[in-house]
Amino acid sequence: MKRVYLASPFFNNKEIAVLEQVEKILADKGMNVFSPFRKNNENAEFGSRQWSIETFMTDIKYIKWSEIVVGIYHGNYSDTGTAWEFGYAYATDKPVILIHVGENSNLMVHEGAHANITLEELVDYDFDKLPSSFYSGEML
Numbered sequence: 308m309k310r311v312y313l314a315s316p317f318f319n320n321k322e323i324a325v326l327e328q329v330e331k332i333l334a335d336k337g338m339n340v341f342s343p344f345r346k347n348n349e350n351a352e353f354g355s356r357q358w359s360i361e362t363f364m365t366d367i368k369y370i371k372w373s374e375i376v377v378g379i380y381h382g383n384y385s386d387t388g389t390a391w392e393f394g395y396a397y398a399t400d401k402p403v404i405l406i407h408v409g410e411n412s413n414l415m416v417h418e419g420a421h422a423n424i425t426l427e428e429l430v431d432y433d434f435d436k437l438p439s440s441f442y443s444g445e446m447l
Contacts, residue, residue: 316386382409417442
């Protein structure tokens, strides 16, 4: 069972719907997934300094714990925190499997990914072989 950190924004209904689809696909594949969306930081008030530190440290802990980072990328606008998670994963030699759900991409994000796939391609993606692929859409 592969350990996966699932990086994704979850600030609106569209982002949450895509996140839930990816969570289901990964669960169906038997992956052990840490999703920050599901982590409820009950020890601190949302938005407080303590909450900020605990959330940051928990995310770092689970990126280190993971073998693979799966990222949901909504295009160039995408969430800065999620982009930071992609970069941190890359810097720590974790393969990033980037799921493109937007219409464009920033080169720093897609070039740092081991594989650039669509949501539909995730269903058949082989996490044992980890085939790489390049992004071929509109770049910014």
